[in-house]
Amino acid sequence: DGNxxxxxxxxxxxxxxxxxxxxxIYKGKAFGTQWHHNNNLGASVAHSTKGWTDxxxxxxxxxxxxxxxxxxxxxxxxxxxVDGHNSHYTEAFLSYARxxxxxxxxxxxxxxxIYQGLDVAVFGTLKRCWSEERDEFKRTTGQKITKKNFIQVYQKAHIRAVTPATIKAAFERTGVCPLNRQVITTDMMATSLVTSNQGHLPLLQPSPVRVLADAIHQYQ
Known part of the structure; x- marks a missing residue:
């Protein structure tokens, strides 16, 4: 909805x-004390004007x-x-890391x-679990998801999806740990084919059009 x-x-x-x-990270200009309610996950809570990291x-x-x-x-x-988000490359971030x-x-x-283990092995399951927990919460309580109850619902999905097994699979399937250079193949890194603007002429016409075209061709 619009909210x-x-x-x-x-x-x-x-x-x-x-x-x-x-x-x-919630969208907001000030911190809401209720955002921490039922935070059994121990999540850190922050806010920004757009709800994104910075x-x-x-x-x-x-x-x-x-x-x-x-x-x-x-x-x-x-x-x-890390991925390429600019929040990972500020002077403060890199200086502290060094x-x-x-x-x-x-x-x-x-x-x-291909390379990020979370994308490869975790986020798909997490997205599915979140959808299930969100729908179950709405069905059983009749309430919408708000900042006040978000962590309460999300943590159930997180606990189901982010397990030691899926975490280890994330590193293994991307060849990071144990180190395996054979996991990422040449085919996986191949340039995508551009198909939207590839033309193949002459185009095969529908049957009535082909019949008419053949007839015209005979009299040329």
Whole structure:
């Protein structure tokens, strides 16, 4: 309906099968205290004017990533794989990453459907689970999804979809962990065929047209 607003969910997974609680970004000019209600998922909550991430949120996010992964890293470098959103490439984001020995690696443009494990193995299931949980909530309560109850409903889908098994599959199916250079094939990276403007002449005409054309041709 006309009251829909953007909500962004930043999902972060680790190659050992664990995850960092997601960040939920609501559209708004000020923080709503009710947005945290029933947040058993432990999600971080933020807001922006459009409901998308931005440089400020990205900077806070990488600090949260550092805080929640530094212990198991135990002084070793951490590899952070990200897409090409500009919030991942601000001076503040990259400077903080460099200081904390976090190596930021971006997927090539237009390849997240191949390289990004979340796209390959997680988001499809998460989308299906979200649709089921949303519909069940509406059916049993008669309520619409709002900022106040969004996390309450979303967390059920998240718990069902983002499991240790699917997380590990995300890294395995993209060849990241265990490292497998054979997973991404040449065919998968081939340039898409442009078919919308390829013409093949002469065009095959419907039967009555062909009959008439043949008749005209006989008298030329």
């Amino acid at each position: 829909r607003e953007n909500i962004t969910i930043m999902v972060t997974i680790c190659a050992d099968g664990t995850e960092i609680p997601p960040t939920v 440089g400020v949120i990205g900077h806070h996010w990488i600090k949260d990533f550092d805080k929640k992964t530094c212990e198991k890293a135990n002084g070793r470098p951490r590899l952070l794989l 200081q904390q020995n976090i190596h930021v690696l971006c997927y090539p443009a237009h390849t997240t459907h």
